[in-house]
Amino acid sequence: MIKVVVCGAYGKMGRAVLNAVHNDSDLMLVGAVDVMSKGDDIGSLIGIDKIGINVRKDLQEVLTETSADVVVDFTNPNVVMNNIRIILKNRVYPVVGTTGLTDENKKEIEQLCKENNVGAFIAPNFAIGAVLMMKLSQEVAKYMPDIEIIELHHDQKLDAPSGTALRTAELISEVRGVRAQGHPDEVEKIKGARGSDFNGIHIHSVRLPGYVAHQEVIFGGLGQTLTIRHDSINRDSFMPGVVIACKKVVSLDTLVCGLENILN
Ligand SMILES: NC(=O)C1=CN([C@@H]2O[C@H](COP(=O)(O)OP(=O)(O)OC[C@H]3O[C@@H](n4cnc5c(N)ncnc54)[C@H](OP(=O)(O)O)[C@@H]3O)[C@@H](O)[C@H]2O)C=CC1
Ligand SMILES: O=C(O)C1=N[C@H](C(=O)O)C[C@H](O)C1
Numbered sequence: 001m002i003k004v005v006v007c008g009a010y011g012k013m014g015r016a017v018l019n020a021v022h023n024d025s026d027l028m029l030v031g032a033v034d035v036m037s038k039g040d041d042i043g044s045l046i047g048i049d050k051i052g053i054n055v056r057k058d059l060q061e062v063l064t065e066t067s068a069d070v071v072v073d074f075t076n077p078n079v080v081m082n083n084i085r086i087i088l089k090n091r092v093y094p095v096v097g098t099t100g101l102t103d104e105n106k107k108e109i110e111q112l113c114k115e116n117n118v119g120a121f122i123a124p125n126f127a128i129g130a131v132l133m134m135k136l137s138q139e140v141a142k143y144m145p146d147i148e149i150i151e152l153h154h155d156q157k158l159d160a161p162s163g164t165a166l167r168t169a170e171l172i173s174e175v176r177g178v179r180a181q182g183h184p185d186e187v188e189k190i191k192g193a194r195g196s197d198f199n200g201i202h203i204h205s206v207r208l209p210g211y212v213a214h215q216e217v218i219f220g221g222l223g224q225t226l227t228i229r230h231d232s233i234n235r236d237s238f239m240p241g242v243v244i245a246c247k248k249v250v251s252l253d254t255l256v257c258g259l260e261n262i263l264n
Pocket of ligand 2: 099124125126153157158161162163164165212213214
């Protein structure tokens with residue numbers, strides 16, 4: 001059994017992960033952390049009877065007391081790096097879904113993995129459909145290099161553009177490089193009208209109640225367009241990926257990024 005702690009347990013993703021880990025026969029839920037902990041029994045967060053484990057505030061204390069193998073982190077971009085430092089220094093394997101980690105952060109994680117003889121896993125999106133959307137977009141970009149991205153999320157999301165949109169733009173840039181799009185003399189009459197710009201790919205971020213996580217990658221060509229769209233209609237979409245990552249991360253000895261790199 002792989003012993004798992006969930007960090008960000010009161011959150012939208014945290015609750016779904018508690019449920020997924022609790023229901024998987026190879027994983028054992030041994031702890032939960034959230035800054036605003038009121039000490040609730042985990043069972044009350046996932047709609048079952050008491051299971052005798054309370055949500056705690058202090059990640060270090062939980063790691064010391066549980067001898068966990070894996071910590072799953074879905075918190076926020078401001079705190080995630082500090083959590084990862086704590087996890088790796090305890091020689092525990094992090095599975096990270098929280099967005100906002102920089103290239104510099106990733107270098108530090110690689111170094112901490114080496115120093116502590118442990119592996120780590122990060123994914124901007126744990127939904128298999130989103131991973132395929134990114135992979136297909138990279139392939140299509142070789143033939144249709146004029147591209148814009150629209151990502152649509154719930155209105156509680158803190159970061160824009162989404163981690164998924166940024167990763168999609170990075171993958172596309174690997175095959176098409178930097179490319180100017182639109183009319184060279186275009187003028188934004190309202191600042192931001194053309195969205196953000198990553199190597200010439202314009203990314204438009206929509207935030208509305210009702211959405212979960214969605215993205216369209218639109219390719220424009222002579223007399224035609226092609227659209228690849230992915231919709232996470234609820235957070236169950238991410239759970240098979242998170243469960244696989246918990247099982248695979250314990251055999252890693254370095255940082256691995258992206259679900260596609262741990263699937264057979
Ligand atoms: N990779 C993927 O597939 C996915 C990634 N995400 C990403 O995951 C992250 C979380 O998303 P979501 O669940 O919607 O966000 P929520 O805001 O719903 O949940 C985050 C939770 O973490 C808590 N928290 C804040 N700081 C800490 C800390 N230091 N230690 C422990 N808990 C803390 C928050 O408390 P408080 O509210 O009091 O701050 C909150 O309860 C985001 O970065 C999001 O982009 C989301 C979905 C899928
Ligand atoms: O905040 C979210 O909800 C999501 N965040 C991730 C991102 O920024 O790409 C993954 C997914 O889009 C849901």
